[in-house]
Amino acid sequence: MLTSIKSNQFQYESKKLAMNYFRVAIVLFGAQLLMGLIAATQFLYPSFLFEVFDFSVARMVHINALVVWMLYAMIGSVYLLLPDESGIETVGIKLGKLAFWVLTAAVTVVVLVYIFIQVGPGTESTIWLINEGREYIEAPRWADIGIVVVVLIFYYNVFATYMKGNKTGILTVLVADLFALAGLYLCGMFFTDNISMDQYWWWWVIHLWVEATWEVFVGSLAAYGLIRILGAKRQIVEMWLWIEVLMLFGSGILGLGHHYFWIGTPEYWWEIGALFSALEPVPLVAMFVHVLYDWGKEQGHAEAGQAGHAVKNSPAMAWIAINAFGNFLGAGIWGFFHTLPQVNIYTHGTQFTAAHGHLAFFGAYATILVGMMYLGIQGAYGIRKMTMTFNTKMAIFLLVFGVLGMTVSLTIAGYEQVLVERADLGGGWDAYFIAQNLPWYIQAQGWRLTMGLVTFVGFIFLLVDLLTIGRVEHAEESESAQTAAA
Amino acid sequence: MSGKKVSVWTSITFWRRSAAWVTGTATVLLMWLTFDTMGQIAMGSDADLENGVAKRIPAATVINYHIDYKMDEKRGHEVPVIGEKQLFFGKEWSAEEAAELLRHGKLTQQAKNCMNCHTLLGNGAYYAPDLTKAWLDPKWNDGTMTGITGKDTVEEAMAEFLMHPSQFPTHERMMPDLGITKDEAIALVAFLKHMSAIDTNGFPRNFSQSAKRLEGGTHAH
Numbered sequence: 061m062l063t064s065i066k067s068n069q070f071q072y073e074s075k076k077l078a079m080n081y082f083r084v085a086i087v088l089f090g091a092q093l094l095m096g097l098i099a100a101t102q103f104l105y106p107s108f109l110f111e112v113f114d115f116s117v118a119r120m121v122h123i124n125a126l127v128v129w130m131l132y133a134m135i136g137s138v139y140l141l142l143p144d145e146s147g148i149e150t151v152g153i154k155l156g157k158l159a160f161w162v163l164t165a166a167v168t169v170v171v172l173v174y175i176f177i178q179v180g181p182g183t184e185s186t187i188w189l190i191n192e193g194r195e196y197i198e199a200p201r202w203a204d205i206g207i208v209v210v211v212l213i214f215y216y217n218v219f220a221t222y223m224k225g226n227k228t229g230i231l232t233v234l235v236a237d238l239f240a241l242a243g244l245y246l247c248g249m250f251f252t253d254n255i256s257m258d259q260y261w262w263w264w265v266i267h268l269w270v271e272a273t274w275e276v277f278v279g280s281l282a283a284y285g286l287i288r289i290l291g292a293k294r295q296i297v298e299m300w301l302w303i304e305v306l307m308l309f310g311s312g313i314l315g316l317g318h319h320y321f322w323i324g325t326p327e328y329w330w331e332i333g334a335l336f337s338a339l340e341p342v343p344l345v346a347m348f349v350h351v352l353y354d355w356g357k358e359q360g361h362a363e364a365g366q367a368g369h370a371v372k373n374s375p376a377m378a379w380i381a382i383n384a385f386g387n388f389l390g391a392g393i394w395g396f397f398h399t400l401p402q403v404n405i406y407t408h409g410t411q412f413t414a415a416h417g418h419l420a421f422f423g424a425y426a427t428i429l430v431g432m433m434y435l436g437i438q439g440a441y442g443i444r445k446m447t448m449t450f451n452t453k454m455a456i457f458l459l460v461f462g463v464l465g466m467t468v469s470l471t472i473a474g475y476e477q478v479l480v481e482r483a484d485l486g487g488g489w490d491a492y493f494i495a496q497n498l499p500w501y502i503q504a505q506g507w508r509l510t511m512g513l514v515t516f517v518g519f520i521f522l523l524v525d526l527l528t529i530g531r532v533e534h535a536e537e538s539e540s541a542q543t544a545a546a
Numbered sequence: 547m548s549g550k551k552v553s554v555w556t557s558i559t560f561w562r563r564s565a566a567w568v569t570g571t572a573t574v575l576l577m578w579l580t581f582d583t584m585g586q587i588a589m590g591s592d593a594d595l596e597n598g599v600a601k602r603i604p605a606a607t608v609i610n611y612h613i614d615y616k617m618d619e620k621r622g623h624e625v626p627v628i629g630e631k632q633l634f635f636g637k638e639w640s641a642e643e644a645a646e647l648l649r650h651g652k653l654t655q656q657a658k659n660c661m662n663c664h665t666l667l668g669n670g671a672y673y674a675p676d677l678t679k680a681w682l683d684p685k686w687n688d689g690t691m692t693g694i695t696g697k698d699t700v701e702e703a704m705a706e707f708l709m710h711p712s713q714f715p716t717h718e719r720m721m722p723d724l725g726i727t728k729d730e731a732i733a734l735v736a737f738l739k740h741m742s743a744i745d746t747n748g749f750p751r752n753f754s755q756s757a758k759r760l761e762g763g764t765h766a767h
């Protein structure tokens with residue numbers, strides 16, 4: 061991936077810019093995992109880095125790196141697919157490149173401030189300069205404003221390209237979706253002394269991103285991926301995409317209600333949240349069926365000898381297939397089982413949430429974004445048919461196994477917490493620590509750390525693979541071409 | 547297509563229009579519900595408190611009152627109960643003073659990044675106890691923390707703990723010293739007391755059970 065600057069066969073500047081976004085994304089992915097390991101260690105050994113690099117700091121960088129690497133990879137994915145879909149070079153690409161460097165400089169400063177300054181006095185200046193102390197969107201206000209400017213540039217580029225080039229169904233969905241995604245960020249940028257009001261709007265950013273606009277975004281990427289990798293028929297793919305948009309927005313927008321059970325909001329959110337969040341897994345089943353159906357169909361054609369080998373990029377296809385499973389399992393199943401208020405009153409704010417969060421972010425988003433990186437590398441090296449290397453397989457196995465392992469461990473920890481801390485003891489300070497001290501809980505946290513290490517090893521394989529697969533496969537392909545010519 | 551009849555289920559136009567209508571309807575419903583909720587979660591006034599009018603989010607002056615969390619048979623879960631007047635740090639705070647204090651407390655809560663260890667209203671990280679009803683926690687009210695910090699009242703004990711958390715180790719997993727000043731500590735305690743008076747629809751459930759169950763000594767520490 062690194063050398064793709066020198067040896068790239070891209071015809072569009074937009075795709076080169078996409079690779080830049082992917083490079084930063086993968087670095088931040090690594091940072092996310094390292095911070096996760098520190099935080100997981102502190103659960104077992106609380107004195108580890110105490111008052112030097114506290115849990116709050118490790119955890120903040122862990123979740124912020126997650127959000128930012130995903131946004132980077134999302135922007136990269138859009139710049140990658142834009143010329144293919146629109147048929148033209150991205151409008152305003154020079155501005156886009158400038159925005160990339162501005163954003164990257166800003167992200168670097170924010171991370172350094174998080175790590176070295178950490179907290180400030182209880183005044184407005186801290187919120188402007190250090191951090192906002194609001195989970196997931198801690199970025200200080202100066203950075204908020206900068207992010208809005210950069211996103212506006214990005215959105216202008218996408219919109220102008222859409223208006224000028226081909227208006228495919230995939231692009232139409234993307235243009236609408238990105239507008240909502242960008243606009244929602246504004247809901248998290250003000251200060252109020254009313255914590256209920258604060259949390260109400262905070263969820264507009266977090267939920268409407270993760271459970272609505274990001275999901276639709278993933279649907280668009282899967283649609284694009286299936287067309288590129290399998291040569292799936294555009295009409296069928298785009299019809300599925302509209303069905304998914306219908307179901308994802310139809311359930312996800314009012315599914316917001318399941319976060320409004322206990323923050324001071326009225327009781328009618330119980331019913332609304334229960335109903336619509338129960339519907340949220342439905343579109344994930346649809347996406348699951350869609351991906352596997354297209355894959356099977358094209359494979360069938362290939363085996364019948366109609367179109368050669370169906371899969372043009374097997375690493376990317378594997379990650380898209382894992383996405384279909386992971387999204388359904390992590391977001392669908394793990395999300396649903398603690399979403400009803402009758403259950404959520406006991407599970408809210410326990411390790412159940414962490415279990416769901418880990419599998420959902422990985423299954424629904426990380427997987428498909430990694431798949432997009434492989435598509436980018438294939439284009440950069442002009443590889444006709446990309447196959448898996450040993451590293452690809454190891455990365456897939458270890459990352460999937462590691463994240464599943466963490467999810468199961470955290471589910472067990474959450475189960476114990478719900479029974480002891482919440483159901484029996486009522487959730488006070490003593491109840492909390494009694495539950496945290498029981499052997500079941502500690503063992504579960506031990507397994508979480510172990511599985512976190514497995515995940516990290518998987519990441520190393522992924523990193524090595526992304527850096528080398530393009531060069532290796534390109535060499536193999538030209539070698540076999542020479543043999544064929546001779 | 548020359549007017550040929552095609553099944554509506556395979557029509558892209560049909561699904562695109564359906565997607566637009568469903569999304570639009572859901573968005574309009576969400577906005578309508580948001581307007582209603584905004585009214586219900588706006589902070590009450592000092593007059594509401596004087597007249598015993600219950601608001602989901604009471605005025606900042608709720609810090610001048612005794613707060614409890616009791617089972618409400620009609621609603622089927624525990625609710626905050628605002629009682630008699632009670633001095634807070636030895637005085638009664640005016641509406642302006644209380645509002646200013648709450649604002650400072652909320653700012654400090656964010657500046658010190660509390661949510662990345664604790665949960666507030668159940669949201670945040672899971673490394674330290676939930677703070678939603680922390681003001682009412684038996685640990686502060688049964689003499690434990692007032693004893694450890696050597697203070698007479700809950701608010702003084704809390705402020706002392708917040709200023710020097712690692713001097714009062716309550717558990718192996720300690721709270722770090724975040725450089726919280728006296729003023730910030732008082733403001734944070736006001737923020738916590740105010741939060742404990744928010745009507746959270748019964749969360750955390752059975753909160754008052756904690757003290758009762760532990761008194762019996764049935765659970766090994």
